[in-house]
Amino acid sequence: MAWEDRRGVYNFNPGPAALPEEVLRRAQEELPSYGGGGLSVLEMSHRSKAYDEIQARAELGLRRLLGIPDSHRVLFLQGGASLQFAMVPLNFIPEGGAAGYVVTGSWAEKAYQEADKVGCRAVVAASTKEEGYRRIPSWTEVQADAAWAYVHITTNNTIVGSQWQDLRHSLSIPLVADMSSDICSRPVRVEDFHLIYAGAQKNIGPAGVTVVIVREDWLAQAEEIAKARKLPTMLRYAVHAKNDSRYNTPPVFAVYLVALVAEWTLEQGGLTAMEARNREKAALVYGAIDESDGFYQGVIDPPSRSWMNATFRIADAEVKKRFLEEAKEQGFIGLNGHRSVGGIRVSMYNAVPVEACAKLRTFMDDFRRRYR
Amino acid sequence: MAWEDRRGVYNFNPGPAALPEEVLRRAQEELPSYGGGGLSVLEMSHRSKAYDEIQARAELGLRRLLGIPDSHRVLFLQGGASLQFAMVPLNFIPEGGAAGYVVTGSWAEKAYQEADKVGCRAVVAASTKEEGYRRIPSWTEVQADAAWAYVHITTNNTIVGSQWQDLRHSLSIPLVADMSSDICSRPVRVEDFHLIYAGAQKNIGPAGVTVVIVREDWLAQAEEIAKARKLPTMLRYAVHAKNDSRYNTPPVFAVYLVALVAEWTLEQGGLTAMEARNREKAALVYGAIDESDGFYQGVIDPPSRSWMNATFRIADAEVKKRFLEEAKEQGFIGLNGHRSVGGIRVSMYNAVPVEACAKLRTFMDDFRRRYR
Numbered sequence: 127m128a129w130e131d132r133r134g135v136y137n138f139n140p141g142p143a144a145l146p147e148e149v150l151r152r153a154q155e156e157l158p159s160y161g162g163g164g165l166s167v168l169e170m171s172h173r174s175k176a177y178d179e180i181q182a183r184a185e186l187g188l189r190r191l192l193g194i195p196d197s198h199r200v201l202f203l204q205g206g207a208s209l210q211f212a213m214v215p216l217n218f219i220p221e222g223g224a225a226g227y228v229v230t231g232s233w234a235e236k237a238y239q240e241a242d243k244v245g246c247r248a249v250v251a252a253s254t255k256e257e258g259y260r261r262i263p264s265w266t267e268v269q270a271d272a273a274w275a276y277v278h279i280t281t282n283n284t285i286v287g288s289q290w291q292d293l294r295h296s297l298s299i300p301l302v303a304d305m306s307s308d309i310c311s312r313p314v315r316v317e318d319f320h321l322i323y324a325g326a327q328k329n330i331g332p333a334g335v336t337v338v339i340v341r342e343d344w345l346a347q348a349e350e351i352a353k354a355r356k357l358p359t360m361l362r363y364a365v366h367a368k369n370d371s372r373y374n375t376p377p378v379f380a381v382y383l384v385a386l387v388a389e390w391t392l393e394q395g396g397l398t399a400m401e402a403r404n405r406e407k408a409a410l411v412y413g414a415i416d417e418s419d420g421f422y423q424g425v426i427d428p429p430s431r432s433w434m435n436a437t438f439r440i441a442d443a444e445v446k447k448r449f450l451e452e453a454k455e456q457g458f459i460g461l462n463g464h465r466s467v468g469g470i471r472v473s474m475y476n477a478v479p480v481e482a483c484a485k486l487r488t489f490m491d492d493f494r495r496r497y498r
Numbered sequence: 499m500a501w502e503d504r505r506g507v508y509n510f511n512p513g514p515a516a517l518p519e520e521v522l523r524r525a526q527e528e529l530p531s532y533g534g535g536g537l538s539v540l541e542m543s544h545r546s547k548a549y550d551e552i553q554a555r556a557e558l559g560l561r562r563l564l565g566i567p568d569s570h571r572v573l574f575l576q577g578g579a580s581l582q583f584a585m586v587p588l589n590f591i592p593e594g595g596a597a598g599y600v601v602t603g604s605w606a607e608k609a610y611q612e613a614d615k616v617g618c619r620a621v622v623a624a625s626t627k628e629e630g631y632r633r634i635p636s637w638t639e640v641q642a643d644a645a646w647a648y649v650h651i652t653t654n655n656t657i658v659g660s661q662w663q664d665l666r667h668s669l670s671i672p673l674v675a676d677m678s679s680d681i682c683s684r685p686v687r688v689e690d691f692h693l694i695y696a697g698a699q700k701n702i703g704p705a706g707v708t709v710v711i712v713r714e715d716w717l718a719q720a721e722e723i724a725k726a727r728k729l730p731t732m733l734r735y736a737v738h739a740k741n742d743s744r745y746n747t748p749p750v751f752a753v754y755l756v757a758l759v760a761e762w763t764l765e766q767g768g769l770t771a772m773e774a775r776n777r778e779k780a781a782l783v784y785g786a787i788d789e790s791d792g793f794y795q796g797v798i799d800p801p802s803r804s805w806m807n808a809t810f811r812i813a814d815a816e817v818k819k820r821f822l823e824e825a826k827e828q829g830f831i832g833l834n835g836h837r838s839v840g841g842i843r844v845s846m847y848n849a850v851p852v853e854a855c856a857k858l859r860t861f862m863d864d865f866r867r868r869y870r
């Protein structure tokens with residue numbers, strides 16, 4: 127049986143990433159027939175009652191988890207976070223306007239560059255690029271101009287391995303956040319953001335659906351700006367909001383999995399429980415780094431470290447190669463650092479069990495003793 | 499067991515639509531672990547060897563089925579056919595240029611309108627709107643201007659229920675086709691098209707992935723035009739082609755299902771076998787209409803009828819209501835006509851078995867006898 131193949135396999139993929147085993151079991155069981163209706167979710171009309179229920183479950187699950195207030199809409203879109211990099215400026219920066227970007231890693235920089243690429247004025251509001259992205263700036267370093275349409279941040283920098291710890295800001299202009307790699311990993315005050323977006327494939331589902339949480343009273347502006355720019359219909363937030371994310375055929379199966387993952391997360395105790403678990407997992411991996419006497423070299427300054435993606439280096443290239451080989455032999459998957467930076471990256475999103483991090487810690491300690 | 503729920507259920511959904519039962523069984527079996535690797539396709543990196551294989555299987559399956567020549571690239575995108583409505587003109591109509599649209603139904607009209615909406619010049623090359631879309635025009639009716647970037651057609655009109663029977667054209671300018679609702683339903687000469695697109699959710703997979711087949715030598719132009727227009731990166735065909743459909747995270751599970759469906763279709767005997775089966779299915783349903791002495795009124799002129807979506811009306815509104823109620827009770831799903839046109843629509847894509855159409859025919863004959 128295929129389930130047995132999974133024993134001894136530890137999925138540290140950076141995204142698409144591990145899903146909770148309970149969710150996979152449920153998806154498998156329900157695959158031929160959802161709710162006794164005799165149809166798979168994969169072959170279900172997006173205008174059917176069954177799918178109405180599925181999308182409502184996904185939305186409600188996210189609303190409960192994140193405490194999303196009624197002031198904010200929840201949209202399920204396609205195109206990944208990469209399409210959001212273009213949609214955000216095109217919908218919210220009016221002709222002649224500008225927006226500020228806090229550049230804390232490669233994805234943050236891509237968001238900044240895309241705004242420029244599509245002809246909008248993007249300004250660096252703060253950047254730690256010169257410091258090799260080793261830290262997250264403090265809010266006092268963020269130079270916001272009152273005339274900007276918004277400030278954009280990336281709450282977790284998936285590649286370099288840093289994360290905003292303090293999201294309480296006092297900006298007087300709208301805040302937009304790419305939360306692709308840490309949404310639902312800890313409690314967050316959604317009311318402090320005008321727009322949050324996240325590709326689902328790390329913490330809340332499979333690849334193929336993008337969650338957007340947006341203040342409804344911001345959409346009227348977006349509609350005007352989108353019209354003036356002659357934006358494609360599919361790139362207009364106001365259209366998706368008006369059509370309840372069904373202007374065209376949504377990725378129904380991916381939305382179904384978001385529902386299952388959100389419900390699983392609630393059953394685990396919600397985001398407070400997730401935060402505790404994620405701290406525990408991060409403590410295991412960072413412990414192995416910090417107690418290695420420099421054998422494992424953490425990339426990020428400790429106060430800015432991510433609980434989702436821990437990054438480190440091993441000085442000797444041969445030893446590093448050996449580390450990745452042995453790790454692979456022992457069932458640890460996905461530890462190679464991103465091709466743009468090298469090194470080692472441990473992605474431990476919500477669905478990665480504490481046990482996997484404990485096993486990895488044991489391996490890291492053992493490896494260090496043998497190779498130091 | 500959930501499989502039993504499916505007995506006596508006949509899925510005539512217009513899209514997302516029926517998938518072959520063999521494909522669903524395979525997807526269920528492999529859900530926990532693909533290829534013995536201990537990971538679900540749902541949690542697999544798009545940069546992994548396993549996913550390289552999956553995407554290659556999907557592409558090869560489509561190449562074999564459709565006989566796609568080396569001159570054409572195969573891309574797996576997001577956003578549905580609706581995003582293609584914008585991408586096609588934005589990438590291929592240069593500043594100051596124009597393109598022609600053959601308007602044969604609501605989707606064809608939407609494609610035409612979207613080109614205009616995004617600021618491109620779209621011209622009607624032929625239209626049967628005045629005739630209630632009851633027929634497909636002949637090629638001699640298509641007025642193509644040599645200066646146009648392309649002519650756009652919709653090979654199957656999902657809502658009204660008409661289909662191009664003769665795709666052999668003698669246009670001297672590029673032909674672009676929306677094949678969302680009849681791709682892979684019959685053999686087609688791909689070399690006669692510069693670009694073909696299709697949302698997967700009818701004949702080739704689940705919702706959430708869009709297949710684009712495009713002549714490679716046309717992409718250099720698209721790159722220039724996209725750059726001049728400052729198009730979002732995600733809307734540039736050349737970018738997706740250069741990155742082998744992995745500029746960003748693709749919908750991996752949806753692509754996997756395209757691979758399974760393409761392989762299933764090959765096993766059934768490929769597109770010649772599909773055509774024969776689809777003719778047989780269509781003959782059953784249209785037979786019920788044509789032998790009903792006007793009780794069932796076909797919407798489309800017989801030479802333009804679709805093998806994929808058969809549409810008809812029942813004159814008496816009460817009887818029509820009763821028809822839909824009884825059909826539902828007997829397990830026939832998805833027969834309501836599109837909300838924009840009403841009536842009855844039988845969507846019988848590749849995965850709908852002949853048996854389902856035979857059962858429906860029996861029901862239609864019986865119902866007519868009782869209610870005429």
Ligand SMILES: Cc1ncc(COP(=O)(O)O)c(C=O)c1O
Pocket residue numbers: 141205206207208209233280282283284285304305306307325746747748
């Ligand atoms: C923080 C962040 N933003 C954006 C992206 C790009 O996401 P997608 O592949 O969904 O476009 C990623 C992908 O890893 C990410 O981690």
Ligand SMILES: Cc1ncc(COP(=O)(O)O)c(C=O)c1O
Pocket residue numbers: 374375376513577578579580581605652654655656657676677678679697
């Ligand atoms: C012929 C045709 N074109 C386009 C579309 C729109 O497709 P999507 O929902 O994938 O955007 C449809 C949907 O049914 C269709 O049948």
Ligand SMILES: [Mg+2]
Pocket residue numbers: 230231232233234282283284285286287
């Ligand atoms: Mg990064």
Ligand SMILES: [Mg+2]
Pocket residue numbers: 168377378379380704705706752
């Ligand atoms: Mg889907």
Ligand SMILES: [Mg+2]
Pocket residue numbers: 602603604605606654655656657658659
């Ligand atoms: Mg139509």
Ligand SMILES: [Mg+2]
Pocket residue numbers: 332333334380540749750751752
């Ligand atoms: Mg997927």
